[in-house]
Amino acid sequence: MRLFLHHAYSVIFGWVLIEQAGVPIPSFPIMIAAGTMSAAHKLHVSYSILLILLACLVSDSLWYxxxxxxGTRFLQLLCKFSLEADNCVTNAQTRVTKRGPVVLLFSKWVPGLxxxxxxxxxxxxxxxxxxLTYDLAGTLLWASAWLFAGRFxxxxxxxxxELLGMGVRHGAPIILLLVVAVFTYRFVRWRLFLNELRGLRLEPGQLMAMIGDADRIGKQRPFIVDxxxxxxxxxxxxxxxxxxxIPPEELVKSRAxxxxxxxxxxxxTCPSEETSARIALQLRKLGVRKVRPLRGGxxxxxxxxxxxxxITRPAAPPATQIVALPITPANGN
Known part of the structure; x- marks a missing residue:
């Protein structure tokens, strides 16, 4: 804890910057610790907030x-390292395009998003x-909540x-334990998702063979959904x-x-097929058995x-108004 006190502002800035850069290590334990230390006048909450805003400004502007x-190529790269299968690219895109920049007010509270x-x-x-306006406002709300929780x-x-002495002696191990616990929880969820997915994926070569077999014997091809x-x-x-x-929500809602x-x-979009796998698992629970995600998308x-x-399609509407596009494949079924 003494090390943290001597380099508190550097640790706060660096830790938040690393988390916002995509490394799955939570920064809320550090912010709680900073708020706690501010009660003993070891550091200032206002300086901590400014450093957190600066760290998020740098990382979020770069990501933007x-x-x-x-575009999609960069999101695919991020998705490869995500431990949040249920909040991957398509789900996050739906939230942003449906609500516009307002989603940035609460995005830092949602893993993956x-x-x-x-x-x-x-x-x-x-x-x-x-x-930038919404992102910094959301960052201010997020940082203030954790810092003032720590201050309380x-x-x-x-x-x-007695509690003060325990905090000084054991503060650093407690912070480390919280970080490890959150990371472990996310990793275990990700592994459970992959285990559930194992054996369900369809390889591109298998799909190509299915299409070739269907054409050869004159039956319908597999029903392929983008x-x-x-x-x-x-x-x-x-x-x-x-x-x-077909948008994921429409496919799940309409069995017809x-x-x-x-x-x-x-x-x-996801190279680890998180969205297609999640929808396939939902459909199987609804009784649709012959459904599989394509490995690698x-x-x-x-x-x-x-x-x-x-794909032939009309011009896209403005980004903040996008809900769904009527898309027709050039060689559709």
Whole structure:
């Protein structure tokens, strides 16, 4: 704890910057510790808030610019390192494009969305000034909540010399334990998701063989569903041969869209197919048994050297108004 006190401001700035850069180590224990130490007048809450705002300004602005410049490709890279399968690209895109920059007011509280919101705001072409206003406001609310929670704890501890002594002696191990516990929880959830997914994935080569077999014997091809968000389609207007674009929520809500007698193949933006796997598992729970996610999504299909179709679609509406695009494959079923 003495080390933390001597370098408190550097630790706060560096830790928050690293977390906001996408490394899955939570910074809230550090902010609570900083708030607690402020009760003993070891540091100032106002300085801590300014450093947190600066760290988030640097990292979030960089993510915004990368998302605006590289779009889907950059989000796919982030998704590979995400431990939050249920808050990956498509889910985060839906939140940002449905609510606009307002989502930045609470994004730092939501694992997965915390990292994805800034680059998706750039991808969605939200004006930088508007993005920055909401992002800094959300950061201020997030940082203030944890710092003042720590200050409240510090005020309680000051009333007891015994508790104060324990805090000084054991503060650092407690912070480390909290960080390890949160990281372990996220990692275990991610591993459980992968275990549930094991055996369900369909390889690109298997799908190509299924298409070839169907064409050879004259039966219907697998029912291929493109689950990508409209802004991903805007950035990459290609799809699998014969694929239909159906938003994930519509596919789950309307069983009538799903032909029960055909094999159903889902693909999305995520290279680890989080969205398509999650929807496949939901559909299986609803009784749709012949549904599988495509390993690697569209990029995995391309990497295997298989053909893609161009998508014909109308011009995209403004980013903050995007809800769904009527997309028709060039060679649809």
């Amino acid at each position: 610019m990368l998302g605006k410049r590289f 915390n990292t994805m919101a800034a680059p998706i705001a750039g991808q969605a072409r939200i004006p930088y000034g508007e993005f 704890i510090g005020d309680l501890v000051r009333r007891s010399h 689950l990508r968000h409209p802004i991903d389609v805007r950035d990459d207007p290609q799809t699998l041969p014969g694929a239909l674009h 869209l799903i032909p029960q007698e055909r094999d159903i193949v889902l693909f999305c 569209l990029q995995g299909w391309r990497d295997a050297g298989f053909p893609v179709d161009a």
